[in-house]
Amino acid sequence: MDTRSAILEHAERAARQKGHNGFSFGHIARDVGIRKASMFHHFPTKPDLLVAVFARYSQRFYGWFDGMDQSKANGATRLAAYLAETRATIEDGESICLSIALCVDRDALNEQLIDDVKEFQARNMIWLTEAFARGQVDGSVSGISDPESEAMACLAQVDGAIVMSRLHKDTSYFDRALAQLRLRLS
Amino acid sequence: MDTRSAILEHAERAARQKGHNGFSFGHIARDVGIRKASMFHHFPTKPDLLVAVFARYSQRFYGWFDGMDQSKANGATRLAAYLAETRATIEDGESICLSIALCVDRDALNEQLIDDVKEFQARNMIWLTEAFARGQVDGSVSGISDPESEAMACLAQVDGAIVMSRLHKDTSYFDRALAQLRLRLS
DNA sequence: GTCTATAATTAGATAGAC
DNA sequence: GTCTATCTAATTATAGAC
Numbered sequence: 001m002d003t004r005s006a007i008l009e010h011a012e013r014a015a016r017q018k019g020h021n022g023f024s025f026g027h028i029a030r031d032v033g034i035r036k037a038s039m040f041h042h043f044p045t046k047p048d049l050l051v052a053v054f055a056r057y058s059q060r061f062y063g064w065f066d067g068m069d070q071s072k073a074n075g076a077t078r079l080a081a082y083l084a085e086t087r088a089t090i091e092d093g094e095s096i097c098l099s100i101a102l103c104v105d106r107d108a109l110n111e112q113l114i115d116d117v118k119e120f121q122a123r124n125m126i127w128l129t130e131a132f133a134r135g136q137v138d139g140s141v142s143g144i145s146d147p148e149s150e151a152m153a154c155l156a157q158v159d160g161a162i163v164m165s166r167l168h169k170d171t172s173y174f175d176r177a178l179a180q181l182r183l184r185l186s
Numbered sequence: 187m188d189t190r191s192a193i194l195e196h197a198e199r200a201a202r203q204k205g206h207n208g209f210s211f212g213h214i215a216r217d218v219g220i221r222k223a224s225m226f227h228h229f230p231t232k233p234d235l236l237v238a239v240f241a242r243y244s245q246r247f248y249g250w251f252d253g254m255d256q257s258k259a260n261g262a263t264r265l266a267a268y269l270a271e272t273r274a275t276i277e278d279g280e281s282i283c284l285s286i287a288l289c290v291d292r293d294a295l296n297e298q299l300i301d302d303v304k305e306f307q308a309r310n311m312i313w314l315t316e317a318f319a320r321g322q323v324d325g326s327v328s329g330i331s332d333p334e335s336e337a338m339a340c341l342a343q344v345d346g347a348i349v350m351s352r353l354h355k356d357t358s359y360f361d362r363a364l365a366q367l368r369l370r371l372s
Numbered sequence: 373g374t375c376t377a378t379a380a381t382t383a384g385a386t387a388g389a390c
Numbered sequence: 391g392t393c394t395a396t397c398t399a400a401t402t403a404t405a406g407a408c
Contacts, residue, residue, distance in 0.1 A: 223374080223376080
């Protein structure tokens with residue numbers, strides 16, 4: 001792996017485990033195995049690094065959305081896959097979603113990064129709304145009144161479930177927080 | 187107000203706006219209007235300060251729980267009051283719940299503080315479970331199968347809603363994320 | 373209880389050699 | 391692209407005077 005990618009990889013891990021203010025160029029350099037000064041060749045400032053890390057992170061999700069959109073899966077299958085994907089990214093409660101970490105340290109971010117996180121959340125909302133709408137039409141998800149309200153509630157529930165799992169370093173909290181929603185997927 | 191209380195007040199605000207790693211003794215000293223060195227007379231270390239801040243924060247909630255428990259309010263009224271109380275504490279999306287901020291910066295906390303946050307979450311769960319159970323019995327909350335699952339989902343949903351509000355600095359995100367739950371309260 | 377002064381460490385960089 | 395060396399500012403403290 002090239003150095004730039006190694007930096008991005010370790011920086012994402014660090015941000016998701018310790019938050020934006022919880023790691024430094026020095027830490028990442030040590031992880032990657034280079035000197036601190038060499039970091040600045042790849043990323044001139046910490047904001048630059050963060051923007052690149054989040055772009056890479058969000059692109060993975062956007063790619064996943066696109067892949068799913070091309071499948072013929074029904075609403076319930078899509079939502080179940082979303083929950084499984086989200087659960088997988090937090091490992092054993094060691095990490096959280098990068099966008100949550102950045103929300104908490106919001107005051108330290110530059111405007112571009114805040115906009116990027118907002119867009120990430122908006123695209124999650126759009127995808128979830130579409131999945132709930134599909135589940136309403138095809139009958140695979142029970143008890144839906146308004147797909148957009150469902151999407152908003154679901155996104156919040158997932159984010160909160162991730163935070164709870166992080167506190168206990170235990171993914172079963174994620175499962176219990178989402179148990180009710182899962183029961184509605186046939 | 188005495189100096190110690192002023193320090194606790196400003197430190198809580200800072201932790202909830204910038205996260206555990208986002209503020210220093212220097213910042214708080216400036217806010218309070220004393221010199222940095224004077225901070226250490228009141229709180230020898232940053233972990234000591236954080237434990238005291240969280241104790242004060244959680245006690246306010248525990249007191250609120252006790253007050254509510256002595257009322258004759260039905261399940262729905264209790265849950266609506268919980269949502270209103272939570273919403274009020276985040277102001278205009280400028281702050282988040284202290285326990286969320288600490289969860290994200292979990293790696294920087296000492297063991298006592300982690301245990302304190304766990305207890306806080308457990309007590310929220312107990313109170314919410316009781317409120318949902320009440321709502322199930324008195325019929326004031328619709329569609330309850332298992333009160334404990336409901337409590338877990340609700341707590342996650344509230345936490346996620348707070349994070350979303352923080353990103354946009356807009357409490358309407360909180361309202362929209364909780365709209366469905368509110369509709370179930372009669 | 374608050375202050376000045378200071379120390380050790382770290383963070384975010386920059387300059388310039390290789 | 392990576393390194394050593396260096397810089398400035400901030401952070402978490404400690405010592406000791408008032």
